[in-house]
Amino acid sequence: MGAKLSGPGSKAHVIEQNSEINVTPFVDIMLVLLIIFMVAAPLATVSIRLDLPPAQPPAPDQVQKEPVYITIQESGSIYIAETETSLPRLAADVCAALGDPTGKGCREERVFVRAQAEVKYNQFMEVMNDLQENGFFKVGLLNEDIE
Secondary structure, three states: OEEEEOOOOOOOOOEEEEOOOOOHHHHHHHHHHHHHHHHHHHHHOOOOOOOOOOOOOOOOOOOOOOOEEEEEOOOOOEEEOOEEEOOOOHHHHHHHHOOOOOOOOHHHOOEEEEEOOOOOHHHHHHHHHHHHHOOOOOEEEEOOOOO
16 A cells, blocks of 8 residues: 655645555566566477387287276175186186186286276275286276266
8 A cells, every 4th residue: 555645736744545556566577477487488398209110900810809807896896797706716717708718828918907986995906916916917997987
């Protein structure tokens, strides 16, 4: 807030309160910030060279296998498709669901894990750790919208 002193021709030494905002310092600060951002913005854009291999479509005679879906329920039950399984038998049942009961080539196939929203974190991580320990590294996570 400022004060207004009256000039000559009016009552001497009358002080009135001035309630107008002084915008000059505000404009000065905004101009300085504008200059800083104009200088800093080009420095923030960094380009990274990325060499990707060319895309190759799969061979026409190659049949893509359907992935296996592992479902973890709130009660701790683990299902592969519609079949219930347990944690110690999980790797063998995944290989059987992929059509490789010997367990040699099944670890290269895709496996998707989905869990109900109420599943505890440690139950989910037990399944993930068991899959990783048994050599399943192509694991995808699925979520469902909660309504």
